[in-house]
Amino acid sequence: MQAVSPTFSCDLKPMIQTNLTAKIARYSHVNRNRVSVRCSYKSESFSFPNGVGSSRADWQSSCAILASKVASAENSSSITGSLAGQVAAVNGHSNDSVNLSLVPSNTQNGKPGLIQPLTNTDLSPAPSHGSTLRVAYQGVPGAYSEAAAGKAYPKSEAIPCDQFDVAFQAVELWIADRAVLPVENSLGGSIHRNYDLLLRHRLHIVGEVQIPVHHCLLALPGVRPDCVRRVISHPQALAQTEGSLNKLTPKAAIEAFHDTAAAAEYIASNNLRDTAAVASARAAELYGLQILADGIQDDAGNVTRFLMLARDPIIPRTDRPFKTSIVFAAQEREGTSVLFKVLSAFAFRNISLTKIESRPHQNCPVRVVGDGGVGTAKQFEYTFYVDFEASMAEARAQNALSEVQEYTSFLRVLGSYPMDMSPWSTSPSEDA
Numbered sequence: 197m198q199a200v201s202p203t204f205s206c207d208l209k210p211m212i213q214t215n216l217t218a219k220i221a222r223y224s225h226v227n228r229n230r231v232s233v234r235c236s237y238k239s240e241s242f243s244f245p246n247g248v249g250s251s252r253a254d255w256q257s258s259c260a261i262l263a264s265k266v267a268s269a270e271n272s273s274s275i276t277g278s279l280a281g282q283v284a285a286v287n288g289h290s291n292d293s294v295n296l297s298l299v300p301s302n303t304q305n306g307k308p309g310l311i312q313p314l315t316n317t318d319l320s321p322a323p324s325h326g327s328t329l330r331v332a333y334q335g336v337p338g339a340y341s342e343a344a345a346g347k348a349y350p351k352s353e354a355i356p357c358d359q360f361d362v363a364f365q366a367v368e369l370w371i372a373d374r375a376v377l378p379v380e381n382s383l384g385g386s387i388h389r390n391y392d393l394l395l396r397h398r399l400h401i402v403g404e405v406q407i408p409v410h411h412c413l414l415a416l417p418g419v420r421p422d423c424v425r426r427v428i429s430h431p432q433a434l435a436q437t438e439g440s441l442n443k444l445t446p447k448a449a450i451e452a453f454h455d456t457a458a459a460a461e462y463i464a465s466n467n468l469r470d471t472a473a474v475a476s477a478r479a480a481e482l483y484g485l486q487i488l489a490d491g492i493q494d495d496a497g498n499v500t501r502f503l504m505l506a507r508d509p510i511i512p513r514t515d516r517p518f519k520t521s522i523v524f525a526a527q528e529r530e531g532t533s534v535l536f537k538v539l540s541a542f543a544f545r546n547i548s549l550t551k552i553e554s555r556p557h558q559n560c561p562v563r564v565v566g567d568g569g570v571g572t573a574k575q576f577e578y579t580f581y582v583d584f585e586a587s588m589a590e591a592r593a594q595n596a597l598s599e600v601q602e603y604t605s606f607l608r609v610l611g612s613y614p615m616d617m618s619p620w621s622t623s624p625s626e627d628a
C-alpha cells in the first residue's frame with residue numbers, strides 16, 4: 197500500500213486513485229482530521245473507520261462518501277464560480293428562477309473560469325444542501341436541457357453533467373434530487389440512449405416538459421458565414437437544422453459534439469475562426485459569440501420532450517391529465533402476436549397511446565429459432581416502451597396492465613405523471 201497522506205493509504209485503480217488522491221490532498225489541507233481511510237482495490241477488501249463492507253459496490257460507495265466529504269469541505273470553504281447573474285432569458289424562461297452556481301468553476305489567472313460539468317469520476321453523495329432542489333441535466337450552461345430543467349423546476353439549482361448516465365447516477369447517489377433528460381424531438385426523433393438508461397437505472401418518471409428548440413448559428417465576432425469551414429453541435433441539433441445548414445454553409449464539414457452549448461464554448465475558448473456552432477441564443481451570450489443566423493431549425497415548431505426523473509415515484513391522481521410510461525418484453529411463447537395483444541389491451545379500454553419505441557433486448561438481442569435443415573434463423577428480440585394517456589390511479593389503466601402482464605415476460609411501470617399541458621414557459625407540475 198502506498199501512503200498518499202498521513203491519514204490515507206490505498207492501492208487503487210489508477211483513475212480512481214488520481215481523482216481521489218487529488219481530492220484527499222486538497223481535503224487534508226482543509227480538514228486533515230476527518231479523513232481516515234485504509235483500502236485496497238485489487239484485493240477488494242477495505243477498512244474504513246466508519247465500517248464498510250467488502251464488495252466492489254461497497255468500495256465504490258465508500259469512495260463516493262469519502263469524496264463527498266472532500267466536496268463538502270471544499271464547498272464550505274470556497275465555492276466561488278457562478279454564472280448566475282451573467283445569463284439572459286432563453287426560450288422564454290427567465291434566468292432569475294434558475295441558479296447555475298452549483299459546480300465550482302475553474303479559475304484562470306485568478307478569474308472565474310467555465311463551469312465544469314460533473315463526470316462519472318466526480319460522483320459522490322453531496323453534502324446537505326438546504327431546501328433548494330438540485331436538478332441534474334446533460335450538457336453545460338446554455339444547453340437546451342438546462343432550459344428544460346429550469347422549466348421543470350423553476351427554483352432549482354441546475355447541475356451540469358457531461359453524460360446522460362452521469363445525470364442518472366447523480367440522482368441515485370443523492371448528488372441531485374431530480375434529473376431532466378431529453379427523450380424525443382419532433383424533428384430528430386427519439387434519444388435512444390435515454391430509453392436504454394431508463395431500463396438500466398431504477399429512477400421513476402415524475403413528470404415531463406416540452407420546450408421549443410430555437411437554434412442559432414454562432415461564430416466568433418467578425419466571422420462571416422462564408423468563412424465557416426466546419427459546423428459543430430449535438431447530433432440532434434445538427435439533424436434538426438440539416439436543411440438550413442445546407443443553404444447557409446454548404447461547403448462546411450458537419451461534426452458531432454457533446455451538446456450544443458459545449459460546442460459554442462469550444463469555439464470561444466479555442467478562438468476558432470473557421471468553425472460555427474448550432475446552439476441557443478443564450479449560449480451565444482454566455483460564451484461571447486455572435487449570431488450568424490437565427491431560427492435555423494428546419495421546422496418552426498421544433499420541440500423536445502424531456503422527462504423529469506426522481507428516486508421515488510409520485511402518487512398518481514385523476515384530477516388532471518396523466519400519462520403512464522411502461523416498458524415490457526414479450527413472452528417467448530406468445531410469438532409475434534404479442535405486440536398486437538398488448539396494444540389491444542389499451543384499445544379495448546379506450547386508452548390512447550402517445551408513443552411506442554422498440555429497443556434491442558438488453559440481455560438477449562437475438563434469439564435463434566428453428567433449424568429446418570437450411571441454416572438457423574435469428575430473430576431480433578426487443579423491449580418495448582409505451583406511453584399511454586391514463587393515470588395508474590384509474591381502474592382501466594390497472595386492468596390494461598394486468599392483461600399486458602399475461603403476454604409479457606417482464607413489465608415495469610416507469611412512471612405515472614402529469615402531462616405537460618402548459619403553455620411554453622410555465623411549470624407543468626407542482627407534485628414532482
Ligand SMILES: O=C(O)C(=O)C[C@]1(C(=O)O)C=C[C@@H](O)C=C1
Nearest residue numbers: 339340341378430432455456500
Ligand atoms: O445539446 C443540448 O443543448 C441539449 O440539451 C441536448 C439536446 C438533445 O439531446 O436532443 C436537447 C434538445 C435539443 O433537441 C438538442 C439537443
